[in-house]
Amino acid sequence: MDRRTFLEASAFAAGGVAFGKIPELDGADSRHAPVFADSPMIGIQAGAVSFVDEGTAAVLDNFQRLADINTIFLATFTYGRGIGGRQPRGSALPDHGKQEYDDNFHGGNFATPHPQFYRKTSIAPEKAPDHGSYDVIADVLPAAKKRGMRVICWFEDVIGAGVPGFDQAREVTLTGRPSTFACSRNPNTRNFWLGMVEDYLRSYDVDGLMWGSERQGPLGNAIVANHGGVGAGGGIACFCQYCIAEAKKRGIDVDRAREGYLQLAAFVTAGRDGHRPADGSFVTFWRLLTRYPEIMEWERLWNDALEDTYRDTYHLAKSIAPTKGMGWHVWHNNSFSPFYRAEQDYADYAAYSDFLKVVMYNLCGGERLAQYVRGANRSLFADLSPEQTLELTYGIQQYRAGALGELAGAGLPASYVKNETARALAGSGSKMKIWPGIDVDIPTAATSKKTQPQDVYDAVKAAFDGGAHGVLLSRKYSEMRLDNIRAAGRAVRDLRLV
Numbered sequence: 001m002d003r004r005t006f007l008e009a010s011a012f013a014a015g016g017v018a019f020g021k022i023p024e025l026d027g028a029d030s031r032h033a034p035v036f037a038d039s040p041m042i043g044i045q046a047g048a049v050s051f052v053d054e055g056t057a058a059v060l061d062n063f064q065r066l067a068d069i070n071t072i073f074l075a076t077f078t079y080g081r082g083i084g085g086r087q088p089r090g091s092a093l094p095d096h097g098k099q100e101y102d103d104n105f106h107g108g109n110f111a112t113p114h115p116q117f118y119r120k121t122s123i124a125p126e127k128a129p130d131h132g133s134y135d136v137i138a139d140v141l142p143a144a145k146k147r148g149m150r151v152i153c154w155f156e157d158v159i160g161a162g163v164p165g166f167d168q169a170r171e172v173t174l175t176g177r178p179s180t181f182a183c184s185r186n187p188n189t190r191n192f193w194l195g196m197v198e199d200y201l202r203s204y205d206v207d208g209l210m211w212g213s214e215r216q217g218p219l220g221n222a223i224v225a226n227h228g229g230v231g232a233g234g235g236i237a238c239f240c241q242y243c244i245a246e247a248k249k250r251g252i253d254v255d256r257a258r259e260g261y262l263q264l265a266a267f268v269t270a271g272r273d274g275h276r277p278a279d280g281s282f283v284t285f286w287r288l289l290t291r292y293p294e295i296m297e298w299e300r301l302w303n304d305a306l307e308d309t310y311r312d313t314y315h316l317a318k319s320i321a322p323t324k325g326m327g328w329h330v331w332h333n334n335s336f337s338p339f340y341r342a343e344q345d346y347a348d349y350a351a352y353s354d355f356l357k358v359v360m361y362n363l364c365g366g367e368r369l370a371q372y373v374r375g376a377n378r379s380l381f382a383d384l385s386p387e388q389t390l391e392l393t394y395g396i397q398q399y400r401a402g403a404l405g406e407l408a409g410a411g412l413p414a415s416y417v418k419n420e421t422a423r424a425l426a427g428s429g430s431k432m433k434i435w436p437g438i439d440v441d442i443p444t445a446a447t448s449k450k451t452q453p454q455d456v457y458d459a460v461k462a463a464f465d466g467g468a469h470g471v472l473l474s475r476k477y478s479e480m481r482l483d484n485i486r487a488a489g490r491a492v493r494d495l496r497l498v
């Protein structure tokens with residue numbers, strides 16, 4: 001029994017709550033405090049609006065009664081509609097909560113930002129004005145503790161365009177315009193996230209933190225290797241003063257990087273307009289990479305800044321609260337784009353993560369895979385048919401689902417969840433918890449797959465069949481129908497996990 005297993009076993013014997021001796025942070029094997037030793041984690045994401053609309057006790061009752069939820073991932077910071085607010089207009093409201101659309105959703109910090117933690121950033125730590133003085137952590141945490149439930153702050157890399165000081169943190173795109181995202185290398189950005197981590201950990205006795213960044217580097221964005229269409233993962237960036245300075249330090253020729261990306265962008269634009277290069281799209285793409293290795297160097301530069309964010313955040317969190325969990329939400333594009341997947345190395349993550357929520361939304365996954373395939377098929381895979389591009393993707397990504405025309409309507413099979421879970425475990429060498437994100441009623445187009453109870457049941461079972469340490473019902477309670485949550489509970493009970 002190694003030290004980690006021993007600590008986990010001891011914690012389990014002690015009831016799984018007291019985590020025993022706190023390991024030193026600089027020890028070889030001590031990066032991972034034995035957090036969440038009492039697997040399985042049965043989690044759900046929920047935003048402030050649900051507790052305000054339905055009452056905290058009623059929501060927690062539902063979590064426990066319907067699905068034996070033991071961990072709440074509270075959406076504590078976002079300006080986005082994915083994890084905050086009610087269902088956006090155009091999607092049906094579920095069978096609970098206020099039956100009204102919240103078109104005036106604003107977002108921000110749904111707890112109480114404490115200004116002393118944000119002195120080193122230009123980005124204003126705005127309290128979300130959506131629910132007056134309501135502090136979602138202050139409200140939910142004591143009620144959850146009383147029931148023996150854990151609370152994890154769940155916050156994401158989505159900052160509102162109008163936030164004061166954000167203009168001094170934005171990425172600069174190839175064209176010189178600011179992107180809608182923050183540059184991960186800009187000290188204002190880094191200090192904003194570090195401040196938030198410190199704020200949540202010092203101001204509240206929460207059980208852990210999860211941060212998510214649904215973005216990719218300039219290469220993937222240039223070739224539209226993502227679901228959600230052009231720009232969904234960001235722009236061709238970053239060419240800000242900090243990124244340029246870092247490039248120069250590494251000896252990367254900035255002008256050639258710009259020229260390479262200009263040519264790459266022109267190649268993709270021409271391809272999307274139906275122009276096919278004489279030597280074909282793939283050869284032309286590869287020729288650009290060999291002619292301008294700076295394209296790959298800039299891609300590395302972008303990813304290094306994000307990885308540094310993970311690492312810095314993790315080490316800060318562990319220095320403040322060694323026994324509390326810190327982990328990451330891994331973007332769904334990981335399932336579609338091999339270019340993005342190559343940059344999500346589970347072995348690397350294991351050095352600075354207690355857990356990963358790997359998005360494995362199989363129901364909306366069909367629609368999203370089809371979007372990726374059609375996007376990539378119009379750039380570097382234009383030599384192939386869309387169906388061939390899908391076949392190639394199945395082969396490379398190591399799972400299978402239906403034909404392109406049926407994907408959106410059918411979704412991805414539960415076997416995809418099992419395969420992806422097993423892959424995450426194999427890649428991480430059991431050094432961190434793997435909690436697949438399971439989709440429940442995530443909005444899709446009218447003709448696309450809609451969540452049914454049996455789908456949720458199958459996906460939860462598949463995750464545990466693949467060896468998962470838990471599951472995380474996503475994206476937010478305010479969009480889930482109760483029958484679908486209940487189906488997750490049925491699977492958990494059938495598997496005798498609780």
Ligand SMILES: [Zn+2]
Pocket residue numbers: 171172183184185186238239240241242243244
């Ligand atoms: Zn930058």
